Amino acid sequence: MKRTGATILLIAALVGLVVGFLVDTVLTSTGRPTFVPAASLPTILVLLGAVVVALAVPIFRASRGRSGRRIDPFRALRIAMLAKASSLVGAAATGFALGLLTFVFTRPFTPSLGSLGSIIATAVCGALLVVAGLVAEQLCTIRKDDDDEHPGSSGAHPDAGSPA
Numbered sequence: 001m002k003r004t005g006a007t008i009l010l011i012a013a014l015v016g017l018v019v020g021f022l023v024d025t026v027l028t029s030t031g032r033p034t035f036v037p038a039a040s041l042p043t044i045l046v047l048l049g050a051v052v053v054a055l056a057v058p059i060f061r062a063s064r065g066r067s068g069r070r071i072d073p074f075r076a077l078r079i080a081m082l083a084k085a086s087s088l089v090g091a092a093a094t095g096f097a098l099g100l101l102t103f104v105f106t107r108p109f110t111p112s113l114g115s116l117g118s119i120i121a122t123a124v125c126g127a128l129l130v131v132a133g134l135v136a137e138q139l140c141t142i143r144k145d146d147d148d149e150h151p152g153s154s155g156a157h158p159d160a161g162s163p164a
Contacts, residue, residue, distance in 0.1 A: 009087060009088070022099075083132075
C-alpha cells in the first residue's frame with residue numbers, strides 16, 4: 001500500500017471546493033437558501049479523527065516492541081486503509097466548506113454569523129481529520145524485518161517502510 005500523497009489530497013480538496021461552490025450556486029439560482037452544514041458535523045469529523053488515531057496506537061506499540069501482543073497484519077492494513085480514507089474525506093470536507101465560504105463571500109450581502117461559524121468549523125475540523133488520518137497512517141507503518149529480504153536481492157525490499 002502506498003502512503004497518501006499530497007496530490008490526491010489536493011485533488012480531493014479541489015473537487016470538494018468546486019462541488020461546494022456549485023451546490024450553493026444551484027440552490028440560490030432555484031430560490032432556495034444556501035447550504036449550511038449541521039452544527040454536529042465538525043464534532044463528528046474530530047471524533048472520527050480521534051477514533052482513527054486511537055485504533056492506530058496499538059499497532060504502533062506492537063510494531064515497536066512496546067507491547068507483548070503480536071501484530072495482526074490484516075488489522076494493521078484495515079486501520080491503515082481507514083486512516084487513508086479518513087484523510088481523503090477530511091480533505092473533501094475541507095474543500096467543500098471552503099467552496100461554501102467562497103460562494104458566501106462572493107455575494108453582495110453579509111452572511112449570518114451562525115452559518116458562517118458552522119462553515120468555518122467544518123473546514124477546520126476537516127483539516128484536523130486530514131492530519132489525524134495521516135498520523136494514523138504513519139502509526140500503522142510496520143518496520144521491515146530482516147527476514148523479509150529475498151534471496152539474491154541487494155537487501156533493499158521494495159515495500160520497506162510501507163504501511164501494513
